[in-house]
Amino acid sequence: MAHAVWSGALSFGLVAIPVQLFSATETHTIRFNQLQRGTSDRVRNKRVNERTGEEVPLAEIVKGYDMGDDYVVVEPGELDEIAPGRSKALEISGFVDLEQVDPIFFDKTYYLAPKSKEYAKVYALLQEALTRSNKVGVATFVMRNREYLVAVKAEGDILTLHTLHWADEIRDPRSEIGTLPERGKVADRELQTAVQLVEALSIDWDPATYQDTYKDKVLELVQAKRAGATVEKSEPPPRSTNVIDLMGALQASIDKAKAGGKAGKGRASAVAEREVRPPTELKAAAEKRRSRQAARKTAQKRSKEAELAGLSKTELYQRASEAGIPGRSGMSREELVQALAAAGGRRKKRAS
Structure with a gap:
């Protein structure tokens, strides 16, 4: 059973409901212990006074803000005292269209649940209202001595909470990355071929078909080393495409996709149809294909x-x-x- 990471009151207008917050995701990263080379001795981190070299008990540790020439010491309890109410309140200040929130702002996802079943009606009311309006509720709240900007969203028959980055946390790519090219003119023939390649490689989104193959390779390496065997090295990364050979690489990619089977042929024929059929017919044909795929x-x-x-x-x-x-x-x-x-x-x- 999952454990709540936060509990408090979710409110919108004059309506309030006690809720709990649960992590929506978990990581399956393979973790290694640190050992001293040549031994089986664990290497551990300790809290050490850098002046005396002595270990410091957790109870004697306070927070210090560096002012340049000195530290301002803050006790852990003082941080809780400055926002006692806000750490238990999740107040929706407004609702915005979901499309207005750029995906770059989304950070971590949580499940929102009513604290008890007696609040199921109010919970379902907000969930259904968000679903029909296709909007998300924007709010701020304090958790673990940090204030979060969040979006409350309907996902099926439940509510989710997505923590968002603050506006000043989003980097400007043009000022941060010096190798970004200026927007230039793209040759029509190359662009048309690139679009055909995208269409030929188009698939239905099914996250369950993707597996963490690197994790499997790590486990295979560990098991092989334990048995005294070796593991075949993976293929090297692809070489960068020479600009001169760009058109040839695009066309070769399309030919490879077409030769990939019936699905590839079907997509290739769809690309050809786009050049002669009007948009309304293309949309109807696409809907029929999606219906047939769903039924199949x-x-x-x-x-x-x-x-x-x-x-x-x-x-x-x-x-x-x-x-x-x-x-x-x-x-x-x-x-x-x-x-x-x-x-x-x-x-x-x-x-x-």
Whole structure:
């Protein structure tokens, strides 16, 4: 069960609801302990007085703000005292269209939940209002001695809170990065070919199809070193494209995409259709293709669920392990079936 990282009152207008905040994401980064080379001795960090070299207990540590020639000492409790109310209040000051918030402002995502089920009606009211209006609520609040600018957003049947960067935290790329080129003229023929390549490589967004292959490689390296074996090195990064060969590289990429199978041929034909068909027909054709794809995916998923329903939970878990499905250890039998069906029931190829 997830633990709340903050609790307080969410308010909009004269309406208030007690809420709790939960982290929406978790990292699966592989962590290493630090060892002294040639030994199995752990290396640990300690809080040490840099003048005396002696370790300092946590209870004796205070905060100091560097004024240049001296420090201003601030006790931890003094920070809580200057904003006791704000650390428990999440007040929406206004609502803005979601499209107005540039993605660069988004930082971290949390789930917002009512503190108890008796507040479900008010919670659902705000969630549905945000869904229908396609707006987000903008607010500020204090958490862990830091003030956050946030956007409260409806995601399906729940509310999410996204911390945002402050305006002065967004860097100006033109002043920060010296290698950015000035906006120049692009040749029409090259641009048209680049658009064709983008269309030929277009896919439906399905985050479940992407896996952390680097993490798998790290685990493979650890297991190989333990067994005294070696791991094949990955391919080197691609070489930069010579500007002179740009058109040839674009055309070769399109040819490769077309040869990738029926899906690639279908996309290539769609590109060709764009050159002769009016926009209204193109839009209708695109909608039909999306409908057919959605219906085909639904049918495939149901067929796969029916196939998986005959397997035991042990067999389902084994397939989930081979497919690299995250969170499988805590899933019920029905959840394993759904997760495997969503992943297409595919098994990962084992490294030879």
